[in-house]
Amino acid sequence: MPDTxxxxxxxxxxxxxxxxxxxxxxxxxxxxxxxxxxxRIKILxxxxxxxxxxxxxxxxxxxxxxxxxxQLKILKTSKLIQSRREGKSVVYSLxxxxxxxxxxMGREHIEE
Amino acid sequence: MPDTxxxxxxxxxxxxxxxxxxxxxxxxxxxxxxxxxxxRIKILxxxxxxxxxxxxxxxxxxxxxxxxxxQLKILKTSKLIQSRREGKSVVYSLxxxxxxxxxxMGREHIEE
DNA sequence: GCATCGTATGATAATATATTCATATGAATA
DNA sequence: TATTCATATGAATATATTATCATACGATGC
Numbered sequence: 055m056p057d058t059x060x061x062x063x064x065x066x067x068x069x070x071x072x073x074x075x076x077x078x079x080x081x082x083x084x085x086x087x088x089x090x091x092x093x094r095i096k097i098l099x100x101x102x103x104x105x106x107x108x109x110x111x112x113x114x115x116x117x118x119x120x121x122x123x124x125q126l127k128i129l130k131t132s133k134l135i136q137s138r139r140e141g142k143s144v145v146y147s148l149x150x151x152x153x154x155x156x157x158x159m160g161r162e163h164i165e166e
Numbered sequence: 167m168p169d170t171x172x173x174x175x176x177x178x179x180x181x182x183x184x185x186x187x188x189x190x191x192x193x194x195x196x197x198x199x200x201x202x203x204x205x206r207i208k209i210l211x212x213x214x215x216x217x218x219x220x221x222x223x224x225x226x227x228x229x230x231x232x233x234x235x236x237q238l239k240i241l242k243t244s245k246l247i248q249s250r251r252e253g254k255s256v257v258y259s260l261x262x263x264x265x266x267x268x269x270x271m272g273r274e275h276i277e278e
Numbered sequence: 279g280c281a282t283c284g285t286a287t288g289a290t291a292a293t294a295t296a297t298t299c300a301t302a303t304g305a306a307t308a
Numbered sequence: 309t310a311t312t313c314a315t316a317t318g319a320a321t322a323t324a325t326t327a328t329c330a331t332a333c334g335a336t337g338c
Contacts, residue, residue, distance in 0.1 A: 076208075085275060087202030090197075090200075091326080095191045109284070120330095123287080150278070152275040220314070221314070232315095234315095235316055236296075238315095254315085255315075256316090
């Protein structure tokens, strides 16, 4: 009898979390720490709908430019976002789809 | 032509992250903040293999009892773990599967 | 070159967080 | 009930983190 999709998924997850070293757990904590700030989460969420420059991000989340730039740097260092210069402005975008997935999982947990 | 599993999954995620209120983003940040500490991640990971009492957790992650108890309280308040008394000891276990999923997603991101 | 717009950054102050120490509570048992 | 084992908790210290302010940097246009 073939596995259900759910069973397959469960097994994948179990495989992903098996044999995690202490170092990796530390890295994981560092990663989640990045998500654990409402300013940064708002920035990430603002980028869900597509790339934005710094000024646009500031408007979207209603925070001043300096605070946003500081957090953008942290997000970029963590490789959650990427940037490119376009004339006078710098345009930011999500680095990959894991950001969306991680936030979606978090939301699932909250909604229970 | 029917959707692939991957397409379905992508659509589910997009749905989950659409229309998130500012309050919800704050709750999300609070949730991820819990994962963003290496002691707490270690505790959660220690519970992946099954329930443990406080003493066993202390041994598993090599931290003193007081520090562990403080973090256990935070994890329990966030509903990531649950507990029950068993004689002199208190046994802790993961509250649901989302914990595993969230950590698995984090690990996927790191491994790139 | 100079002014201006957009962004980045360093220093500071305010706040939050984790660990430790001491001690309290709670359950079992002699 | 006095003692011991297991866990919880309050206070204090140490550390980390964030927003703000001032200012610097980079690109564009005059």
